[in-house]
Amino acid sequence: MSELRRSFDRDGFLVLRDFAGPDACAALIRSAEAIVAATDIDALETVFDAQGQGHGRDRWFLDSGPEVRAFLEDTPGGPKRVNKLGHALHDRVPAFSEFSRDPRLDALVRELGVAAPLLLQSMLIFKYPEVGGEVPAHQDATYLYTEPVSVIGLWFALEEATLENGCLEVLPGSHQGGLRSRYRRDGDRAHTERLDPRPWPREGWRSLPVPAGTLVVLHGLLAHRSAANRSPAPRRAYALHVIDGEAEYAADNWLQRPDELPLRGFA
Numbered sequence: 001m002s003e004l005r006r007s008f009d010r011d012g013f014l015v016l017r018d019f020a021g022p023d024a025c026a027a028l029i030r031s032a033e034a035i036v037a038a039t040d041i042d043a044l045e046t047v048f049d050a051q052g053q054g055h056g057r058d059r060w061f062l063d064s065g066p067e068v069r070a071f072l073e074d075t076p077g078g079p080k081r082v083n084k085l086g087h088a089l090h091d092r093v094p095a096f097s098e099f100s101r102d103p104r105l106d107a108l109v110r111e112l113g114v115a116a117p118l119l120l121q122s123m124l125i126f127k128y129p130e131v132g133g134e135v136p137a138h139q140d141a142t143y144l145y146t147e148p149v150s151v152i153g154l155w156f157a158l159e160e161a162t163l164e165n166g167c168l169e170v171l172p173g174s175h176q177g178g179l180r181s182r183y184r185r186d187g188d189r190a191h192t193e194r195l196d197p198r199p200w201p202r203e204g205w206r207s208l209p210v211p212a213g214t215l216v217v218l219h220g221l222l223a224h225r226s227a228a229n230r231s232p233a234p235r236r237a238y239a240l241h242v243i244d245g246e247a248e249y250a251a252d253n254w255l256q257r258p259d260e261l262p263l264r265g266f267a
């Protein structure tokens with residue numbers, strides 16, 4: 001077993017600096033900001049409700065698995081600002097498809113045990129200065145469940161992520177403790193079902209301040225979160241979630257792909 005794999009199996013995450021160069025990061029930011037600039041923000045209504053998951057009652061969210069849609073920050077009374085774009089940038093937008101279908105990522109996830117990688121979900125998370133919201137502690141397998149659990153998060157810092165602008169925070173080893181909740185779709189809504197009532201511990205979290213270009217790899221059962229950005233510096237990041245095609249994809253996951261846009265791997 002490689003040292004990388006041993007470390008991932010032990011901790012539930014990897015921090016790989018200098019994965020993406022400045023030009024590659026800038027290209028994704030440019031492409032994402034062009035999408036935002038072409039979006040009628042005032043016409044948007046769906047706030048990405050990271051705390052209460054209120055967007056789970058909203059078709060703009062529920063049908064976004066094969067689309068590129070913008071979601072708002074919770075800024076009551078203030079101007080509307082975009083929280084994220086999701087969830088099929090990797091299949092719909094050339095700059096993201098090129099960035100995501102990198103043979104190095106294919107080799108990496110296979111080394112971590114994914115036999116038949118499929119690119120399931122992508123998001124550009126803006127965390128704009130002053131307004132970028134908190135992402136509460138969660139496991140990605142809550143939202144992207146396969147049997148057995150196979151989802152891996154590939155999170156790319158497109159700019160420096162710091163303690164001030166809301167860098168990722170992880171709970172090392174928490175991937176060994178089982179899945180705590182599932183986010184299930186039931187017709188026109190999705191809701192969270194708790195499987196384990198214990199709250200995440202207050203102690204033991206590790207902040208991951210990283211320079212732009214860093215790839216953070218997250219096991220699907222690893223608890224992670226990020227604080228609000230109250231600093232003057234943006235913290236844009238790209239997150240790509242990969243599952244194993246050999247695992248069974250849950251029919252009641254919120255994200256469902258239509259036959260017209262089947263999931264693809266890295267090729």
Ligand SMILES: O=C(O)CCC(=O)C(=O)O
Nearest residue numbers: 125135140153226237239
């Ligand atoms: O970018 C963040 O702050 C959180 C990202 C995240 O939770 C994820 O990609 O699963």
